[in-house]
Ligand SMILES: Nc1ncnc2c1ncn2[C@@H]1O[C@H](COP(=O)(O)OP(=O)(O)OP(=O)(O)O)[C@@H](O)[C@H]1O
Ligand SMILES: CC(C)(CO)[C@@H](O)C(=O)NCCC(=O)O
């Protein structure tokens with residue numbers, strides 16, 4: 001079977017596909033290399049032969065993970081690499097190697113699924129927006145702190161903002177002005193996210209009128225899906241692009 005990995009800044013998303021390369025068998029989200037190895041340790045079950053991965057971690061960290069995978073499972077590993085152009089999309093960065101590979105793959109996947117102009121919004125540790133025109137030209141994008149970073153910056157840089165995860169979850173039942181710290185912070189950050197989304201939509205409309213598809217992906221996509229009812233929520237958009245960038249012959 002085939003192992004696919006999306007190594008983000010906080011989590012590794014993994015899934016195992018049948019040898020046909022399309023049918024997912026199992027997958028998950030883990031917080032460390034060790035947790036990943038543990039999740040995959042049932043080697044008999046998966047019989048992994050090949051692995052393709054994308055990483056936004058350092059070369060050294062990624063090399064270490066690849067070495068463990070090769071040692072534990074004997075897989076052959078293919079990594080997504082930066083490209084100036086692929087599948088009809090032209091990387092819009094001045095230095096194409098600087099564009100985060102998770103963004104590159106998500107926008108490749110988005111353009112492929114949309115067959116036209118698209119706006120790709122990814123809600124992970126960071127929040128990113130990327131614009132791809134109908135002719136495949138990537139216009140560039142935006143990077144902002146995601147929900148976990150916004151919340152933790154406030155917690156870290158103030159004395160009196162302290163609350164636990166349970167309280168945070170309860171605070172999201174409404175978006176009314178907060179009447180307790182947890183509500184004020186959680187709803188405030190939520191409105192920042194939503195405001196970001198609405199601004200990106202406005203920009204896309206200025207470029208393309210109504211002729212574009214919006215994709216939402218990343219672990220926190222569900223937080224904002226309500227403000228873009230027409231958006232396509234595609235949690236595995238990075239994997240769509242990964243399969244395009246790393247065909248397994
Ligand atoms: N099963 C899960 N495990 C961990 N986080 C999850 C899970 N489901 C949703 N999330 C949410 O996903 C967010 C993390 O997003 P995601 O996994 O897309 O990115 P990341 O790997 O942290 O960062 P990035 O890919 O941007 O570098 C967390 O804020 C968390 O709220
Ligand atoms: C922005 C993140 C952190 C999102 O995961 C990642 O794509 C990244 O590290 N990018 C490199 C910087 C850039 O894309 O300009």
Ligand SMILES: [K+]
Pocket residue numbers: 008102122124218
């Ligand atoms: K990501």
